[in-house]
Amino acid sequence: HIRLLPAAVERGLQEVGLKRQQREAEELFQNLAANSPVGVYIVQESKFVYANARFQGFSGYSKEELIGKKAISLVFPDDRERVRENAIAMLKGERLIPYEFRIINKSGEVKWALESVSSIPYQGKRATLGCYQDITQHKLIEEAVKSNEEKYRSLYQEFQAILDAIPDNLLLITPELKIEWVNRVILTSTGKEASEFIGKHCYQIWHSRSEPCEVCPVQRSFLSQQPDFQEIRNRGKIFEIYSVPIIDETGKVKGVVELARNVTEKKLALEEMMNLQDQLRQAQKMEAIGRLAGGIAHDFNNLLTVIQGHTEISLNTLRKDDPLRPRLEEIAQAANRAANLTRQLLAFSRRQVLNFRTIDLNSLLADLEKMLRRIIGEEIELVTSFAEDLGRIKADPGALEQAIINLVVNAKDAMPQGGWLTIRTANIELTESYARTHPGILPGSYVMVAVTDTGIGMSKEIQAQIFEPFFTTKEVGKGTGLGLSTVYGIIKQCGGDIEVESELGKGTTFKLYLPRVDEPAEIIDKKDRFVAEFPGGNETILVIEDDPAVSKVACQILTQLGYTVLVAESSGDALVICEQEKKPIHLILADVVMPKISGPELIERLAKVRQDFKVLYMSGYVDKKFTKKEK
Ligand SMILES: Nc1ncnc2c1ncn2[C@@H]1O[C@H](COP(=O)(O)OP(=O)(O)OP(=O)(O)O)[C@@H](O)[C@H]1O
Ligand SMILES: [Mg+2]
Structure with missing residues (x-):
């Protein structure tokens, strides 16, 4: 027995020791679990068998309510399947990483949990130990961030769509005048990549310059901190540039938004419209003056015929030495001069009787050349340049000669110190758009003769009046102001048009356009000309x-x-x-x-x-x- 005793004592002691260890372990677990910031529970056969205070608080249920409760009943219905799958996997011995799911607490609130589970023996049977963390706050923040992100993303997309919907060039410019951003219009219109713009100086990209432009609304906005505007012409296009500064919290301009609107077509259309209105007004004015002048000239002509006729008759009946004769001769001369004036007025008002013939303008000019040289004198050099395949025109040869002579006389007067007189002919197509801006002209094939001098030129104001009868800048007695009116009337009566280009101090070009006809030229006898004479x-x-x-x-x-x-x-x-x-x-x-x-x-x-x-x-x-x- 004595031999047996120590063994029993030893066993007893061992048991006491084990129990103590067990008690200590249990105490340690209870303590850990009770003080843990993490919810701890044990589920055995699907039901709670243990739950620490934290988990009780988290679930809203008391310990008594929890023990014996089906664990799955706490799980949010949508997440149950997943939780079950995890439980099965764990039972199969798979190592599980912590995973998230939702539970519904006693008061019905949905809470997010991050859970890690492990399989443990508990009171002699397998059980699941769950450690449970409430991540509802995190989740809310995360969701808020995510929804914010989405909001920003959709906001960004909307902004992008708005910016893309703007048909103008839009840029963001840095204080160094570098391009920071461009909209899609710029990329599609230039066919370039954004990277070809970003970081480059705007003046280099748009104006191929190595330094900032002198006139630039963007630079002004950087200085003034105010929006600005400027119209800029660049490579044949017209842009309206709007600049808007972006000011940061410290009050500094951190960038300027530049909007460049291509208004070329709008401007050109506007200019064309203004031009057209001008032309129309001009044409109406000429029409009115023409009617007035024509009416007066016509009546005067009849009166003059009577005066001239009777003077002539009287002269014929007077004796050679009659003292009245010199007076009647003065009357006859004055009446002739008056008839000459009325003839020019009739020409201007297109009431002149014209003798239309099919003519070759080149040969008409060639025939006239000698006379023109005599008119311009030696100080002026005459240069002619005739188009080889020049089309024919229908015009009164005599009247047309008169028109050319009038232009040449004017050119001579404009070059008192000498110069160059060029007469050029060419075939010209007048387009729809020309016709639109030149009332009374139809689009089509024309023959042009241009008379260019290197004389004094004319201001725009003078150019606007030169075709009016009696407009002259010449001294009294030197010009009547009927030369160009006559040319105007003759050319219009032939269905043509006259244009003037002139620059002060540089010279003037008059262009006559006459409708081209598809007939062989008639041979015109010299005597046929000057029918009116x-x-x-x-x-x-x-x-x-x-x-x-x-x-x-x-x-x-x-x-x-x-x-x-x-x-x-x-x-x-x-x-x-x-x-x-x-x-x-x-x-x-x-x-x-x-x-x-x-x-x-x-x-x-x-x-x-x-x-x-x-x-x-x-x-x-x-x-x-x-x-x-x-x-
Ligand atoms: N080639 C030209 N260069 C500069 N000015 C011109 C030219 N041709 C015409 N002008 C201007 O137009 C005005 C009108 O010309 P227009 O031929 O009708 O009359 P004029 O030459 O003054 O007088 P007229 O021809 O009746 O003797 C001129 O007075 C002149 O101011
Ligand atoms: Mg003249």
């Missing part, structure tokens, strides 16, 4: 012409020129008239070729009846039978 008279003319149409035209022209006209349609008629006419017959206008008898033969017979007439033959062609004497 035909002298009139009051003598009697006998017209012998078998073609009634020709005879009618001849009679009308001669009657208009003041002559008394007798008409014979055959050689027999002519004989009768010559025998019976009591008053003198001053001239016989006879066709060269007549039926049965030739013109000269008929004249020979008439000469036997009376001798008071002179003879003028007319013919479409020269007859071989026509002798030298008769010519």
Whole structure:
């Protein structure tokens, strides 16, 4: 027994020792669990068997309420599946990392938990030890941050969309005048990447400069801290630049937003509209002056015809030495000058009778060249440049010559010290947009003649008035101011247009545009020109012409020129008239070729009846039978 005792004592002692250890361990766990900031619980067979104070507080349930309660019932329904899966995994011996899920506390609040679990033996059976941390606050903050982030992201996207919706160039400029940001319009319009702008100096990018521009609203905004504005023309485009400073908390400008709006088209359209209005006003003014001048000129012309006619008649009836003769001659001269003026006014108001022919402007100018050289004198160099394949035009050759001469005389007057006079011809297409800005002009093919001088030039104010009749800057007696009015009227009457470009001190170019026609040029006899210059008279003319149409035209022209006209349609008629006419017959206008008898033969017979007439033959062609004497 004694031998047995020590063993029993030893066993007893051991048991006492173990119990103590067990008690101590339990005490340690209770203490740890009770003081832990972490919720601790033990679940066995799905039910709580232990919960520390922290977990009780967290769940809202008392210890009594918790013990025996199904653990899963605390889990937020949506998270239960996950929690179950984790529990199964743990039972299978998998190591679990802490995971998050939600529980519903006693008062129904949803709380976030971060939980780590481990499998332990408890009172002889397996159990789950859970350590539990309330992360509801974290979660709320996290969610707030996340929702803020989302808010900012969507705000950012909205802003981006707004910025992209702005069709103007938008930039952010740093105080060093470097580009910090550009909007999408800039990238799409330039076809460049943002990186090609960011960090570069704005003046280098936009103006290819190595230093800041002298005029820049962005720089001004940096200095003034105020928004600014400037219109800038750059590489053929017009921009409206708005600059808005961004001011930081310390009151310093930390950047400037630059908005550059391309207003080129708007501006050009506006300019075109203003221009068009100007042109319209100008055209209306010219129209009104034209009507006035034309009306006066027309009535004056009739009055002058009477004055001239009676003066002429009186002069004819006066004796050579009559003391009234010098006075009547003065009257006749003055009346002629007045007729000349009214003729120019009629030309301006497009009431001149024009004789339209298809002409080649180059040959008309070539014929005129000699005379022009004489007009301009030796101090002025004449240069001509004629287009080779120049189109034809329909115009009155005489009137057109007059127009060119008027321009050349003006050019000469503008170059008192000498200079260069250039006459250039070219084929020109006048476009829709030209027609739009030039009232009365149709788009299409035109022939242009440009007269350029290197003279004194004109200011814009003078240019606006030069086509008005009687506008002159020349001294009294030197110019009447009708030269350009005449040119204007002639060109307009031919369906053309006239343009002037001039710079003070540099010179002037007048451009005449005449509609091009697709016909071969007519050969124009020199005598055809200056139709208006035909002298009139009051003598009697006998017209012998078998073609009634020709005879009618001849009679009308001669009657208009003041002559008394007798008409014979055959050689027999002519004989009768010559025998019976009591008053003198001053001239016989006879066709060269007549039926049965030739013109000269008929004249020979008439000469036997009376001798008071002179003879003028007319013919479409020269007859071989026509002798030298008769010519
Ligand atoms: N080539 C030119 N250079 C500078 N000014 C010009 C030129 N042509 C015309 N002008 C200006 O236009 C005005 C009007 O010209 P216009 O030919 O109608 O009249 P004028 O030459 O003064 O007189 P007129 O031609 O009747 O003798 C001139 O007085 C002059 O001021
Ligand atoms: Mg003139």
